[in-house]
Amino acid sequence: MNTSIYLIINSLVLVAYFGLPVSFALGGGMHPQAQIDFVKNQIAKKQQPYYDAYLELIGYADDALNQGHHALEDFSVPGFYRDAEGHRNNSRSLQTDSFNAYACALAFKLNGDLKYGQKAIFFLKSWATTNKSYSDADGPLVMSYSGPGLLIAAELLKDEEIWKSTDKRQFQEWVENVYRQACNEIRNRKNNWADWGRYGSVLSAVFLDDPDEMQENIRLIKSDLFDKIAGDGHMPEEVRRQDRGLWYTYFSLAPITAACWAILQTEGTDLLLWEENSRSIKLALDYLLHYVKEPEAWPWHEKQRPGAPDSWPGNLMEAMEAIYDDKRYGEYVGTARPITYTTHHFAWTFPTLMKPILTY
Template identity: 25%
Template structure:
């Protein structure tokens, strides 16, 4: 079944140099079948850290049969969750669907598959839109998780009805894709990267080449404006719609005025938490692209991610903050966001990443961040597939 995005979206696209896969690979959003097989073998044989991570996931309160989805017709998300009309509920329900899909794909208990299907069907039959100032960010967070859950259930013989799949695809196309596919030029990298991630993941589920190309084009432009490399020159790359004037760049980077180390990140002087959201989305997109046979880890994107993870991890690990970094003051900590990127760049590709390794091992086994990062020790710790 091939589901297309609405025509009104397609007519808005600019020409792109990016080319979507000629043949889509499923499951293909952040985790592949070979990766699932690896995890399943480790869990079934009781090996660590996968066994503990799996059991911790099953212990999440949203994974029980008593958890029932609570979809809203219109989800209203204001700044700092004011107002919150269905926002946290929507995030929790999508994470529950994804966790249940993973539990089914790894453990084989049909009850988990049915739970994921129940949640996705409830939303596909109910939700019509998002509004207020954080609507696009919410759509990015939740859309990315729906795509992962939908891919796993659809392509693991879980018994999802074809009509239900069709409704779910229309929900992604009509409710989430319009808010995410064209990104944003706001001065917070994590917003656009979350939107890019959602649009790319949903495009894989929908086999929607136009949306995939558009979102990937924006993603590949945003990453260099998010993570600084000395090769960029005296100042970072300006993001879309922003001035390259030094004063504008400094303002964009939350007051950071000194750029001299590879891996400095755009929201660092805001806090490490939001910086970590950007790294998570970059890793997730790179993982999806790799599954679709375009290994972005081997490009400038992978290089920037590697240095970005290392530069930020050192401060979460307790290294003294130099005066030239955010005037010597940082809001810690990075969060459970390094597992996917560390696995790809260090475990699979062999790069030495001591600070990222230290932080990753300290955080295991990671659960969710309540937004869009979920169960990544289980899915990506030392996963060679």
């Protein structure tokens, strides 16, 4: 049975039986329970590459146990091309805590060790109690692409008793008043800013149980997806970035695919397999893969940074291999597994361990 039809049928059954709203009858977010159960089973059997990826995760989570937080009252991030050092330093505060919260929350969900769950909550509480605003030229963008680790961690812990209701409510208020505001401020832009804003807004809608915001993000993605992807697969707004055109193509596709995955798991709308006039997300992924393997042939600007299988776009290709049943994506990754993307932005952070599969 087609996955989208299966999800819709199950959604309607839940609505009829439990009286749940259609938009959120499925639940899920980035890591639905079926995925967590599947991965736990793979770990128990020491199946590869899951088991090595799990051991790598635990290494990151153990490191996080010894770290404090870096929350800022005002997350002020100057434009990168105006003040690169200031941009990197302030960005790193959220990026470090976001990754650590995500790693600890995921470790807790997979092995039940309280120390990881408690440490994840520590990072969530630190940002909820300390951070009141974002500012400067890149503040909303960097908050949108660096903060998803916190949102995914929060969703993983949402129904856990170890997260006190008062602390959870405080984090919800931070999402409502700061994080989602940053995301929504940029989600109507034309380039990758919009893609990160929509992805962050989708994660916020999942955590806050807000079907109206979810529908608005679905509408926005549908409204311009095939303006973002040209007939040959290139992304017009991203290839214009001269010697960083390949990077920005990846940097647009990462949040687009992650948002579409979260939407599919939570609400049931399938945008990953949507096609119109031969344009599709897969067309853009294929275009990117071709040129990261042959960067000298990139037609838009010379001296491209091609990325690598163990970094970007390896994490994206690893995540999309099973979605599109395309072995070329996995062949590109090759011996780089397990892949973990630890810095800067958090769309496909643990793609080997938490590999998206349409039916678990």
